[in-house]
Amino acid sequence: MPSKFHHALFGLFASLLLGGTAQAQFQPLDRVAAIVDEDVVMQSQVDQRFEDIYRQLRASDSPMPPAEEIREQVLDRLILESIQLQMGARAGIRIDDASLNQTMQQIAERNGLSLEQFRQALAADGISFEQAREQIRREMIINQVRQRRVGDRIQITDQEVRNFLASELGRNQTAADFRLAMIVVPLADSASDSEVQQAATHIEAIYSELLSGADMANVARQRMQRGEDVEAGELGWRKSSQLPGLFAGAIERLQVGEFTRPLRSPSGLHIIQLLEKRGGDGQLMDEFRVRHILIKPSEIRSENDAQQLVERLYQRIADGESFATLARSFSEDPGSALNGGTLEWISPDALVPEFREIMTSIPQGQVSRPFATQFGWHILEVLDQRRVDMTSEMREQQAINLLRNRKFDDELQSWLLEIRQDTFVEIKSQ
Known part of the structure; x- marks a missing residue:
C-alpha cells in the first residue's frame, strides 16, 4: 500500500511544471540504475530527478523524509514512466511539435506569462526550456497511454448515475x-x-x-x-x-x-x-446527429499506419463510395460501426475537444478531413442538428463525468501496480 509520502511525491511528479529532465545529460562514469524491459534508467536521471524533488520540498518547507526514501520513490517513478513510454512507442503514440508548442503556450498562459517570460522563469530555476519541453512531451505521451488503457477499464452503470443524482452530494454538485x-x-x-x-x-x-x-x-x-x-x-x-x-x-x-x-x-x-x-433547469443546447469512422493505432498498427488508412478511406468517400458501407467494414467504434458509423444524438459538451471542434464547425452534409483525438483517427459527417432542453441529460452527463473522474484515480493506481508487476525490471545496486 503506497504511503502518504508516496502519493505526495507522485503529485509532484505529475505536475507539468516538474523540473525533471526528459533525458538527463549523462555525466562521466554514469551507470545503469535499472533495466526496464527494453529500456534502461540511468543513475544520472535518478540523481537529476532527486535534486529537483529535493529542491521543491525544501522550497515549500515540507517535511524532509530521508534521502534514501526519496531516491527509492524517484527510481520507482522513473521505472513506471519508462514502462508507459514504451507502451506509447509500441502503440505509435507521437506528440508532434505543433501540439507540444501549443501546450507550452497554454502552460505559460495559465501562469500569467508570455512564452518568453515562461522561458526566463524556467531559466531562473536552473531548468532549460528544452529540458522542460521534452519532459512535457513525455507527460503528454504518458497521459494518452493512461487515457487509452485506464479509460477503457472504467464502466459507469445507469444505477450508479441514479444513485449519485439522488444523493445529497450529487444534488449539490449538479445544481x-x-x-x-x-x-x-x-x-x-x-x-x-x-x-x-x-x-x-x-x-x-x-x-x-x-x-x-x-x-x-x-x-x-x-x-x-x-x-x-x-x-x-x-x-x-x-x-x-x-x-x-x-x-x-x-x-x-x-x-x-x-x-x-x-x-x-x-x-x-x-x-x-x-x-x-x-447548469440548473431550462438548459437549451444544440445536439448533433453524426456518423464517423474511427481507426485506432495499436501495438500492430502504428500511428502513421492508422493515419494512412484513414486518408485512403477519406479519398474513397470523396470518390463516391458509401460512407456507411466503409464504416461497417473499417470503423473500430463498436457502438456505431454496425449502424454505418451513425451515433445517437449527442451534445458537444460530451465530446473530446478535437471531435467537438470539427463537429460544430463543418457544414451539415460535408465530410471532414481526417483528424486525430486521443481515441484514434476519425472521419466525420454531420447529418442533422437540433436545439433541445438538456437539463436532465446534462445532469446525467455531469454525474457520469464526476463518477468517471473518481473511478479513474482509483483504477489508475491499480493499473500502475499491474504493469509494474508484469514488466521485467532489474534494479542494479545503488
Whole structure:
C-alpha cells in the first residue's frame, strides 16, 4: 500500500511544471540504475530527478523524509514512466511539435506569462526550456497511454448515475452555479432605529440607480468617494447551497443581469446581481446527429499506419463510395460501426475537444478531413442538428463525468501496480 509520502511525491511528479529532465545529460562514469524491459534508467536521471524533488520540498518547507526514501520513490517513478513510454512507442503514440508548442503556450498562459517570460522563469530555476519541453512531451505521451488503457477499464452503470443524482452530494454538485456581484451598506444587528432608517435610505437610492441602468461597481465607487459607508465586489461562482438561505432564495428567481431587492442580514443591507448562470433547469443546447469512422493505432498498427488508412478511406468517400458501407467494414467504434458509423444524438459538451471542434464547425452534409483525438483517427459527417432542453441529460452527463473522474484515480493506481508487476525490471545496486 503506497504511503502518504508516496502519493505526495507522485503529485509532484505529475505536475507539468516538474523540473525533471526528459533525458538527463549523462555525466562521466554514469551507470545503469535499472533495466526496464527494453529500456534502461540511468543513475544520472535518478540523481537529476532527486535534486529537483529535493529542491521543491525544501522550497515549500515540507517535511524532509530521508534521502534514501526519496531516491527509492524517484527510481520507482522513473521505472513506471519508462514502462508507459514504451507502451506509447509500441502503440505509435507521437506528440508532434505543433501540439507540444501549443501546450507550452497554454502552460505559460495559465501562469500569467508570455512564452518568453515562461522561458526566463524556467531559466531562473536552473531548468532549460528544452529540458522542460521534452519532459512535457513525455507527460503528454504518458497521459494518452493512461487515457487509452485506464479509460477503457472504467464502466459507469445507469444505477450508479441514479444513485449519485439522488444523493445529497450529487444534488449539490449538479445544481446550478451563479456568478454574483454584491453591494452592501454595512449595518450592525444592534443598530438604532435612526441608523436603520439612514441605511435603508442609502440602499433604496442605490437600488433605484441600478434599476435605471447604472453599473454596480461605478455606483459603489462614486459613493465611497463621497465618504459613504458602502462596500461592493464580485462573489465569483457560487452554488445556492453555499449562500445564506435569504440570498439563495432570492438569486434563484433572478434572470441574468437582474438585481435582488435590498436584503437585510446581520451584517447589513445587500443588493445582489446575477452576472452569469450555468447548469440548473431550462438548459437549451444544440445536439448533433453524426456518423464517423474511427481507426485506432495499436501495438500492430502504428500511428502513421492508422493515419494512412484513414486518408485512403477519406479519398474513397470523396470518390463516391458509401460512407456507411466503409464504416461497417473499417470503423473500430463498436457502438456505431454496425449502424454505418451513425451515433445517437449527442451534445458537444460530451465530446473530446478535437471531435467537438470539427463537429460544430463543418457544414451539415460535408465530410471532414481526417483528424486525430486521443481515441484514434476519425472521419466525420454531420447529418442533422437540433436545439433541445438538456437539463436532465446534462445532469446525467455531469454525474457520469464526476463518477468517471473518481473511478479513474482509483483504477489508475491499480493499473500502475499491474504493469509494474508484469514488466521485467532489474534494479542494479545503488
